[in-house]
Structure formats: C-alpha cells, structure tokens
Amino acid sequence: LNNFREYTMLDSYPITPYYGFTEEEVKQLCQKYDMDFDSIKAWYNGYLINGLHMYNPNSVSEAIDRHAFASYWRNTSSFSSINTFITMNYAGLKDDIMTMLAGGKVMVDTRSFQNDLSDIHSKDDALTALIHLGYLGYDADRKSAYIPNYEVAEAFQMALKTGTWDEISKAISRCDELLMATIDGDETKVAEIIEQAHDTYTSVLKYNDENSLSCVLTMAYFTAPGYYNIVREMPAGKGFADFAFIPRLNAGFRPAIIVELKYNQSAETAIKQIKEKKYHGALSGYSDKILLVGINYNADGSDKKYHTCVIEEWRNS
Structure with missing residues (x-):
C-alpha cells in the first residue's frame, strides 16, 4: 500500500x-x-x-x-x-x-x-x-x-x-514551599528560595536586569499557575505591575498577589512603587486581601548576588 x-x-x-x-x-x-x-x-x-x-x-x-x-x-x-x-x-x-x-x-x-x-x-x-x-x-x-x-x-x-538534572530538580521541588512562604509573609524564606533559583538558573539566563529576574521568578513560582492566572506587565493603576497573581475559583485560601521587581535598588522601593501607582487596586475585586511583594536583586558584593524581599498585606476596606 x-x-x-x-x-x-x-x-x-x-x-x-x-x-x-x-x-x-x-x-x-x-x-x-x-x-x-x-x-x-x-x-x-x-x-x-x-x-x-x-x-x-x-x-x-x-x-x-x-x-x-x-x-x-x-x-x-x-x-x-x-x-x-x-x-x-x-x-x-x-x-x-x-x-x-x-x-x-x-x-x-x-x-x-x-x-x-x-x-x-x-x-x-x-x-x-x-x-x-x-x-x-x-x-x-x-x-x-x-x-x-x-x-x-x-x-x-x-x-x-x-x-x-539534580540541581534543577531541587529548585523545582521548592516551588510549593515558595508560594506558601509568600502567603505566610515569610520574607526571609522567600529571599532564600529565590536565591537558590538564581543559583540554579543563572547559567541559562543572563542575570543582569529586571527581565532576567522575571524569568527566574517564573521558574521559582512554577506551581502557582495551578491556582492563579499569572500576568506579567499587567496594566494596573498608574502603570504596569511586574507580576499579578490573579486567583481562580480553585485558589481556596490563596490571596491575590502583586509582585514588583527591582535591580540594584531595594525591596522597600518596590513596595513603595506598588502603593504610589496603586497597582493593587486592579486586583481589589479578586480577594479580601492582597499581598504586596517587593523583591530586589543587588549585584554588589563579592558573591555578586543578593536578594531581599518585603511582603505587606493590603485589605479591601
């Protein structure tokens, strides 16, 4: 035939x-x-x-x-x-x-x-x-x-x-832990897990700007799309939020999250920008509380890597 x-x-x-x-x-x-x-x-x-x-x-x-x-x-x-x-x-x-x-x-x-x-x-x-x-x-x-x-x-x-791929396996195995640490407001653990993700993926991604940090964050929160629609550069307030975690109906206790990234600045500066530009207002209809997350990568220092995180809670009035 x-x-x-x-x-x-x-x-x-x-x-x-x-x-x-x-x-x-x-x-x-x-x-x-x-x-x-x-x-x-x-x-x-x-x-x-x-x-x-x-x-x-x-x-x-x-x-x-x-x-x-x-x-x-x-x-x-x-x-x-x-x-x-x-x-x-x-x-x-x-x-x-x-x-x-x-x-x-x-x-x-x-x-x-x-x-x-x-x-x-x-x-x-x-x-x-x-x-x-x-x-x-x-x-x-x-x-x-x-x-x-x-x-x-x-x-x-x-x-x-x-x-x-042992190192990648270890990093991916902590994705659920990172999401829970974020929800629990554990700033130290969030910074630590993102640091590990940086160490794992930096050989693949050029880690020298906010866009590179965005790619690492996407990998670090690998399991979050099971509960959230994640929008990068989401129009919000007076600008664009780096990451918006919009909870779906199956999200349960998981609140809406706004993540702002900074490079060689500070996590506090990221939080300040979220508030000043009212990014969180775009998610006010999705959950009673919204987590504001600021993450900074500082390239200064002998090890050329250092992440900090600040998490604040904002409630709908």
Whole structure:
C-alpha cells in the first residue's frame, strides 16, 4: 500500500477540529457541568493548530467527571517519553527546555524528524517528537515550540524531579514551599528560595536586569499557575505591575498577589512603587486581601548576588 495521507500536529488540515475539544465546545461543557472555564483553560488549553485553540479531550473529560483539576495525562504510558527526550545530550537542549519552562518559546526545525520516536539525532528531533506527542505546542508562524498549559508544565516538573538534572530538580521541588512562604509573609524564606533559583538558573539566563529576574521568578513560582492566572506587565493603576497573581475559583485560601521587581535598588522601593501607582487596586475585586511583594536583586558584593524581599498585606476596606 502507498500514497497514504498523513495528518500530524504540524499539518492537520482539514481534520483539525477533530484533534481535540475546541474552545467553544469546552465553554459549553463548563456551563453544562458547572466547571470554571478559566481553570480549564489554564490547565488544558494552549494548542494552536491551524488557527484553532485546541484542548486535551481526555484531560477535560477527566476533570469534568471528577470535578477536579489535575494532571491526568501523567498517568498515561507516554509520560515516560518526556524524560527520555529532555535528558538527551544534545547541544542546547537543556537551555531550550529551561527557556520554555520560564514561559518562553524556542525555534525548532521540524523538517529533519522522520516520524520515528526511536530515530532521534538532534535537539530539533527531540523537540519535534515532543510536539507530536502533545507535550509541546507549536507556533507555526514563528516556527517555535512552547509548553502549552499547566498540565504539561506539571508533567515536565515530575519528569525533572525523577531525571538526571539534580540541581534543577531541587529548585523545582521548592516551588510549593515558595508560594506558601509568600502567603505566610515569610520574607526571609522567600529571599532564600529565590536565591537558590538564581543559583540554579543563572547559567541559562543572563542575570543582569529586571527581565532576567522575571524569568527566574517564573521558574521559582512554577506551581502557582495551578491556582492563579499569572500576568506579567499587567496594566494596573498608574502603570504596569511586574507580576499579578490573579486567583481562580480553585485558589481556596490563596490571596491575590502583586509582585514588583527591582535591580540594584531595594525591596522597600518596590513596595513603595506598588502603593504610589496603586497597582493593587486592579486586583481589589479578586480577594479580601492582597499581598504586596517587593523583591530586589543587588549585584554588589563579592558573591555578586543578593536578594531581599518585603511582603505587606493590603485589605479591601
């Protein structure tokens, strides 16, 4: 037999609408079964195929059946594929994985991949394999790959914890601890964990400005998207807040958080800016209290690194 027509994550027309649940279908399901659409979107959306936003159908179905948001995909047989591909010793692969975990996109040449998961010869082949498996999204216009949603991010987190990247595994294992320390107002612990994240990721990221600090913060708060919509450079008050943690319906006791970053200044200056520019006002409708978090990185000193943190609580009157 010959002349087969092949449909893939990279070339699915005209059957694209049947690759998963479309956004409109998911909205209807959420309305019918009383599920929070924003949470479904954060957990299972992120695939943009031929202009259509596509959702993981198995995970959406599981979430609705169980009425709970979780990474259902990691219980499938393909989960082990993540560790296989991301730990391959190809130049630049580790850096690209870290860039995507920090919310970025990386260029991928998908043309050399032979549609054989056992025939991997380059970094591009490894990333293309993950695209076909659904563990990476693909932006056809930019020819780049990215981590599509929180379910997949959590699967990467679990793979890294059991893989060979020991330092990264240790840093990621403290993400939940960092979020709880922030909520508890433990400024010393927050600064300490961010310092560890800096030590881990600085070989990948050029750590010399507020944007670099933003990338490290994205990694350090790796598990927060399970409960928050996190917006970078959010329009708020009289300017733009560096990070806004907007709690979703499943956030429970977790309050809204505004994070302002400074480089070679002070954490107190960051808090002052939040108040003066009224950034917190943009989140006043999301929770009774809002945490104002100022983080500063000071490059002075022999060790060339020093983080400080100030946390204040603001309550809606």
